[in-house]
Amino acid sequence: MKSLIRSMTALLVAILPATAQETSTPTLQANAIPAVLEKAVDRFIRPGYRDFRDRAGDFEDAMQALCATPSQEQLTAARDTFVKTVEAWSKIEIVRVGPAIEANRFERILFYPDRKSTGLKQVQALLANPDESATRAETLREKSVAMQGLGAAEFVLYGTDFELLLREPNGFRCRYGAAIAGNLEHLGSELAAEWDEPSGVQDAWKHPGADNAYFRDNREAMTALLGILVHGAEAVRDQRIETFYKGEDAKTLPRQAIFWRSGLTFASIRGNFEGMRTLIDQSDMQELLDPGSRSIVTSIDFVLKSLIRTAGAVSPDVETAVTSPEERSRLDFLLLNGKDLILRLNDDFGGALGLGAGFSFSDGD
The missing domain is CATH 1.20.1420.20 (M75 peptidase, HXXE motif)
Incomplete structure (x- = not known):
């Protein structure tokens, strides 16, 4: 099982970057920003x-x-x-x-x-x-x-x-x-x-402007929307998983896992990933990119579906999840591809939206 997970991971990492880079110079479709923001608020x-x-x-x-x-x-x-x-x-x-x-x-x-x-x-x-x-x-x-x-x-x-x-x-x-x-x-x-x-706040998101307490323009609001996804992905990997499991050779702390008593640790993690996928889908975030570059969003969706599926397959008993070789391979998959998700959102999607090389939500830019 472990070798299978690693093979799946290698395939994911090997294939998706090429897909995401089919168009070398993606262009932000600025006219799509208002509709995307409105859908994010009203649909998600x-x-x-x-x-x-x-x-x-x-x-x-x-x-x-x-x-x-x-x-x-x-x-x-x-x-x-x-x-x-x-x-x-x-x-x-x-x-x-x-x-x-x-x-x-x-x-x-x-x-x-x-x-x-x-x-x-x-x-x-x-x-x-x-x-x-x-x-x-x-x-x-x-x-x-x-x-x-x-x-x-x-x-x-x-x-x-x-x-x-x-x-x-x-x-x-x-x-x-x-x-x-x-x-x-x-x-x-x-x-x-x-x-x-x-x-109130929905109006601030839907109508950025000079007098808006939240966003001066559409690009600021769009950046905040992508930031929800980036910070969400970081929180799952850094606060949810790495709190109790940092990899094969690291000490495990199963009782530090969220909701370990109720067996809802991985249901919660899966829900986080489902929320990200739903936000992207319901807000039509792919509309922010020119048609030739939307494979970036397709690749992110592929990674999210893989993470959702794997999180749903992990044993609800965290003690078992951190000790069973088969279960640990699933945790390794979540860690590796959780990192990949962060990079795709921050670098690939962020870059395609014109946030520029070196931009990082993690740096608070």
């Missing part, structure tokens, strides 16, 4: 936040039902809605701009990476010494960001002593979990409302 960003809001609302309902009548059936339902909430967030998570990074919303939804286990310690301390103000969403949001998002919810549902959820109606642990879900729904509603406001 706004629906993505609405979906997260709705899934978080379902999660809150399920947690409240579990608290009222604890049972294995209700716990399973609560976990199922948590999974759907994680999946919805993973797809829109790549949009680390605008309202998502204001008022600490991003960290309040997902505090990660948590290399010093700050969030874990705070959640464990709360469960050991209950504080009723953590059982109401409106007061929970005043506490540490690490105590009010998806990571905290995961520990409530899957962490040590999760069985307490089944022992008594309206127990503290369950009411705390319901407050987290309510807080997530509130944050999702805020994000959806911010982007749905016609004169």
Whole structure:
């Protein structure tokens, strides 16, 4: 299996650059920028936040039902809605701009990476010494960001002593979990409302100009759109995978992986890649290039599909994923081709858009 993955990787690396370079001087189609920006907002960003809001609302309902009548059936339902909430967030998570990074919303939804286990310690301390103000969403949001998002919810549902959820109606642990879900729904509603406001951030993206607080012109907005993809790809490789797996000879840290308790590590990673692919597709980003150069976007799509497929094939048990030779080969594939994706987005697509040699989103240019 390992040799097969390496062969696939070699084929990917060998074939795609030639495809991407069929046209040596790609030209930006500047007249396509407004439509691409509008589609990115209306077809991807706004629906993505609405979906997260709705899934978080379902999660809150399920947690409240579990608290009222604890049972294995209700716990399973609560976990199922948590999974759907994680999946919805993973797809829109790549949009680390605008309202998502204001008022600490991003960290309040997902505090990660948590290399010093700050969030874990705070959640464990709360469960050991209950504080009723953590059982109401409106007061929970005043506490540490690490105590009010998806990571905290995961520990409530899957962490040590999760069985307490089944022992008594309206127990503290369950009411705390319901407050987290309510807080997530509130944050999702805020994000959806911010982007749905016609004169708000969506207008800034759709109509750059001298008086625009975000973008002075279309090229700045276009660069920000590509930046969402580049930074998203970097976050998956550097913060999601390399946090626990850096390659064959490096020490593995499976319990540093995101969502390892719930087995959603690779579902989350796959969702990130799916979000990137959906953004490119729904915004018609290939329209930014002349027809002879659109193979650049085709090659990026090919890499993303390969990454999505491989992430979906990795064992949900991170301990197994980092110890099994077959599973490690899939992780190696994700690392290698994750890097390739970053280069194709930053260098190939960025270069084709006229960002210039040496431009790098990583450098903050």
